[in-house]
Amino acid sequence: MAVGLSPPGKLFPVSGVTLGVVSAGIRYQNRNDLLLIEVNEGTTAAAVFTQNKCCAAPVLVAQQHMQQAPVRALLINSGNANAVTGELGVNNAVGSCAAVAEQLGVDANQVLPFSTGVIGEQLNMTALYDGIKSVVSDMQEDNWLVAAEAIMTTDTVAKATSRRIEVDGQQITITGIAKGSGMICPNMATMLAYVATDAGIDQAVLESFTRRAVAASFNRITVDSDTSTNDALAVLATGRSSLQINAVDDAAAEPFYCALESVLIELATAIIRDGEGATKFVRINVTGAYSEKDARAVALSIAHSPLVKTALFASDPNWGRILMALGKSPIGRLDMSKVDINIGGVSLIEQGEPAQSYTESQGKAVFEQPEITITIDLNAGDVDDHVWTTDLSHDYVSINADYRS
Template identity: 45%
Template sequence: MSVGLEQPKSLIKVEGIRLSACSAGIYNKKRDDLALIEIAKDSVIAAAFTKNNFCAAPVEISKSNLQKANPQYCLINAGNANAGTGRVGVLNSKAICKELAKKINCIEEEVLPFSTGVIGEDLPVKKINQAIPTLIKNLSENSWLDVSKAIMTTDTMPKAISSQIKIDDSMINITGITKGSGMIKPNMATMLSFIATDANVTKEILDKIKQNSLFKSFNRITVDGDTSTNDSFILIATCKSKLPLIDNEDSKAFTILENEITEVCKKLAQTIVRDGEGATKFISIQVDGGNKISECLSIAYKVAESPLVKTAFTASDPNWGRIIAAIGNAEISDLDTSKINIYINDVCIVGNGERSDTYTEEKGKKVMICDEIVLKIELNRGNYSEQIWTTDLSHEYIKINAEYRN
């Protein structure tokens, strides 16, 4: 079940990136569940990871390895999160990095491990290590879609996008993949996301682009309010294009590249919400007229994560009382509720803090049956605006998560 989500179309290869996917037998059913991304030497990498205190072993290892070497490989498995596994989990992540390094003739610290799936179970090291030669043999510039399929868990379809932009006289390629459907409230990124460009940039510039693009994309989504133990975001610049080096954030080239990578991140982030577990609606929550960014986001998330609001959307029930209750629970100091207006698409349901004179239940129900809904909240107390994206909460979400380990 997904909302307005289509299978990825043809993806553009990025010079300096090769990928592969295969089955290591982590799942009981036959499917690809292991992937490898090879990164050209002299590439620049920016990364962000979960802020969950119970971060998974591969997150610990990846963060550590990034401090010691310039990564050349990302080794990704689905079906097992290797989280909540203690010292054994760390040793297991190191073991698969070591095996790949031995087979590929690089150092262990040049491998970044990533895992997604069931928490609390030991990583099947033997199965993964046995599949590594197949991964190496099948590396190709054209395997982005294969990898996007291999890293899926409860996702109903792969999530990938490509873009091309022209900067000066150079054509720049950008391709990204992501996965995620449940346990979604990133506090830096998403479940797993890998984006590559052939742009020629410095490490400082790529870090700036990462920070700004995450702030406007993956850090603006929530499905169920739960931040994963394994969230990881990797942004790679292979520096293979003929474009002159971008080393100044005040340059036109920086602005063009940052805007395009941000758009790619937004679209990828939205695919996660559109494919949210059990989702029947894609909901944009826009909060306007706040005193500061933080209060706009506080209200947006209170509404987005209210089970009462979410289930009302599932039922296509314009129960606006639940919305104002959620807004009131955002703990915004000196909030004048008499100034608040609320719209569902183009229907005003609340005006000046009370039921709008123009509102009728018939109008409310008509817009609530839409698959895609914009809920706009006007605070009328400042000049800041923020938008986040979320889903409803259906019976299917409960079924998926109740049966997750069966």
């Protein structure tokens, strides 16, 4: 069902990062559901987490550990989100970090816990502790693909990408994985994503790069406007290559940042391409906005409209619904008589009215494509923005009415 999404291509190992997976039987049987990522000493790490106020125990613990000590390991389980599990949930998350720490000979607060899956059930700690004991014997540098598979829930395709590029004369690698398909909406690092590089990146620089790249990628995607309780993204820089970036204005900073951003955009859009029930991959551009806030509000109003989304599913270029969703967007300055709308290169609306040149068959041809770009020019200023989204199909309803997530 995923739109234009193939299984991952070649994934380059990242020096300083080993990964292990195991079938711990936390919820799923006979498939890997536990992933351990270990990084060498001296690795810098930056992470962003869900802004949902109902956030899961591992999110709270990971945020705390990040502030206390340098990261040495990440433990991720699928099948159970350890969310709305109270004090016991927090203790279980801390306990799993301690168990990993014991196996690896590091401190418990150097381990970050992550969980994804069903909300409101306590973790099966016997299964988890047994899994932790066995996963450490599987640690390898080239386990990125099985790692991507181990963290899947309703995903239909594993999401991973890799770049090996030359920056400032040094060859470096960036490899990342992500999972996510439903309960996807901006305002955080959506769902789980882990990206590592062997470049050495100063802590403050890495944090700045991560914030900026997340703004350009994960915070621009929405499947269903719903924000997960467990979202997290971590970027790890092991410093094993010869490239070292100490400041955002280093010569190598910009080319490295661009590569990092392209990895995050590829992972974020893979989540949309594999959005629950998705039959369309849609980019909504807003141009000529008065402010960034206006541009984003208009893009999200259109992306979240159930009537626009069902029209996309129907391949119906129903511009009345697009205008309706534009008109209801919560922005102060909106002159409908100045608005131009273009779909896939075809002019649909000019100055608020159907374009003279537009024909229904032109619109239909664009909307029948699996990938659609809708551009709304507000002609009110010079700010642009965009989001990526999906349609709303029968399969979205089936997946979420039949599957107890």
